[in-house]
Amino acid sequence: MKALRSKWRKKVARYTYQVVRMLNDAGVDRFTVRQLFYQLVSRGILKSTRRDYKNFDALLVKLRDEDPWLDSQFIDTSKPRFNYYDRMYWAGQKYFVELWCEKDALRGFFEPYAKRYRVNLVICRGYPSVTRLREAKEQRHIPPNVKYVVLYFGDFDPSGEDIFRWINKELRPYNIVVRKVALTMEQVKKYRLPPRVPKKKDPRTPKFIKKYGEVAVELDALHPVILRDMIRRSLLKYMDIHKRLQVEVAEGIQSEAVEIVDEVLKNLRAKLLDIALRHVRHEINLALPKAYEMLLDALESGRDISLKQLYDREKVLDHVRNTMFRWFRT
DNA sequence: TGGCGGATCAGGCAACAGTC
DNA sequence: GACTGTTGCCTGATCCGCCA
Incomplete structure (x- = not known):
């Protein structure tokens, strides 16, 4: 593990491990970041403020990245995952496909297709958590000699593009293909979707505007029939119909x-x-x-x-x- | 003392629940 | 309905500690 320079970080990291071990000893081996945060607050290590939470959260991401044991202690109940994958249904196929969606508002729309084609559905709710990414990296339920493909659906805006970039950066080293099915600039133009101006305060905005211009579109703006076809076509692209x-x-x-x-x-x-x-x-x-x-x-x-x-x-x-x-x- | 890199801060994404 | 808080991530800019 890399040395932590700040005294605050060193102290919090030390107490984090202490509290995790205490929880393990008490028979609790899975908890949320928030639960751990409040355990440290109750011991007077942290203050119950947004600032402390953000700093603690950032530190924890680093610690989890460096220590798989610590990482394995966490669960994430806030970003839903639906395991509809059916090994029999995908028997003999070259790909293991998952649908990842940026927003929960479209969950009800994606779920029937995940069920129909027996693929998992991951709702990111913004950026996916370290826990969800870890699950993907572990590739526990993937049959041997099968390529893992993540089909990502998100907004066409500074954050949406960045979330896709981030997922891609995290999963590509694990030989996972991440493809943004929607929404893209080409689709915005093709379907003449109503644009809005990207938020100026977002630090990702300047880079986004430089690349695409002052246009941002929500995934929800896409006509449901078009979105339905996109989901279906993207899934079928990775399915050998004859084998199926x-x-x-x-x-x-x-x-x-x-x-x-x-x-x-x-x-x-x-x-x-x-x-x-x-x-x-x-x-x-x-x-x-x-x-x-x-x-x-x-x-x-x-x-x-x-x-x-x-x-x-x-x-x-x-x-x-x-x-x-x-x-x-x- | 200057450069490097980690730490911190304040902004963002998402959805939902609770309060007023 | 608007606002605030929660949860778990991200970013760029700036600050600051360490080391040669």
């Missing part, structure tokens, strides 16, 4: 066969149950006269007795079992 068809046909055959077997088994079970009932009833009826005497004796002497004790259970079961096996063979 083969798998779909194989799945269809399998499911039909299973259905038939289920139906046959259902009838067979009813039939077998009927045979077993008849034979068990017959055997128990044979044993009943003797059973009545035993029951009477038990009642008079005050003993508890169960039905299974009134006849030779093993003998009856063996008999019925053999009868049924004989029926099967015929």
